[in-house]
Amino acid sequence: MRPLFQTLCLCVVLALGRPDEPHLDAKLDRCEGIEFDAITPDEKGITFFFKGDHLWKGFHGPSELLNSSFQEMDSHHHLAHVDAAFRMHQEDHEDHDHIFLFQDDKVFSYYNHTLESGFPKDIEEVFPGIPTHLDAAVECPKGECVTDSVIFFKENKVYHFDIKTKAVKQRNWAHLPNCTAAYRWLERHYCFHGHQFTKFHPVTGSVVGKYPKDTRNYFMRCPKFDHGSDATERERCSHVHLDAITTDDLGKAYAFRGSFYMRLDTHRDGWHAFAIADVWKDVKSDLDAVFSYDDKLYMIKGDQVYIYKSAAHYTLIQGYPKTLKEELGIEGHVDAAFVCGEDPTVHVIQGQKMRDVDLSATPRAVAKESHLPFPKIDAAMCGPDGVKVFVGPEYYQYETPMLLAFSRIRPEPHKISLELLGCDH
Structure with a gap:
């Protein structure tokens, strides 16, 4: 009876939608103020913004379903989500310009929107020492960080992952808001929280300037907002x-x-x-x-x-x-x-x-x-x-x-x- 009960529950969820997410036919409007789950550019430089089973391509335009671009992440059809994402930035690395999407305890590697052979894999297998159910991730090339690195966020803990040695340094940046998404743009690093963002130094986590700022003023085109673009x-x-x-x-x-x-x-x-x-x-x-x-x-x-x-x-x-x-x-x-x-x-x-x-x-x-x-x-x-x-x-x-x-x-x-x-x- 238990397998049958689980199957019935899954059917009900698929029919009615998740209680904390909009109906699957609904278009999300990021100009209403959205807390993003993840943000990353792809190998062509197009920035993807993720929320639940939806995504946006670029700084303007309507939302789309996640499975329209990353079908393999939606194995239960419209129950997908992305916890964290980043684009690999290391020119002599075989995964340069690949984008990595994290979901629960798994990581997916895509290039040109094609899932790489052997993926998804356990996060521990690809990024040993990095926890599951992440909040955010962002690349940090050498020169901006001490070595070519990826910065992972979970609650108020920060993990600097050295791409070459796979060494992990854990830090506690209690002064920085809990980042639900992180993004590197033109050598600057941003922590997104609620519908706001804060620019931070990728090594120390220090914040310089007047932050937080409203995301709608800078990273998207919204009516009635004096956007930085x-x-x-x-x-x-x-x-x-x-x-x-x-x-x-x-x-x-x-x-x-x-x-x-x-x-x-x-x-x-x-x-x-x-x-x-x-x-x-x-x-x-x-x-x-x-x-x-x-x-x-x-x-x-x-x-x-x-x-x-x-x-x-x-x-x-x-x-x-x-x-x-x-x-x-x-x-x-x-x-x-x-x-x-x-x-x-x-x-x-x-x-x-x-x-x-x-x-x-x-x-x-x-x-x-x-x-x-x-x-x-x-x-x-x-x-x-x-x-x-x-x-x-x-x-x-x-x-x-x-x-x-x-x-x-x-x-x-x-x-x-x-x-x-x-x-x-």
């Missing part, structure tokens, strides 16, 4: 000129305008806007020029040069800022500056003059001067596809700095918002 849309699709632009040695692009900067890590993740003061407190706003050289970002504002290490936390080099005269051997207002590849020459644009300075020389001084075909240039950058100079809402492309210097016929203009930043206008 507006800053990205406004800065990305504005026709106002750029102040400065560059790419660093890791291939990340930075575009500066007023008190905001936009950053592009990969095209799949897109451009995102932040306040300059959040990262470069000494500079704050209104840069004149920026360029990257030897794993450092050089920022020029007025007659001052600030040099930061191009790492996760952008540390100002000791002894800076210094004057333009001290650092580059030039004086006067700088409109733009750029370096091409590993060439130690920085091309500094001042009005219609481009002055070349050898960064490997001591002391530094102008080695060559050229006359440009533009009365005013707002910003410039150099990359694998050549030199781009930015004038108002448009940019012009040249194959080399020499062609920029000696060409007297302007190439075809390109729209910054449309062709560089991916807007529709």
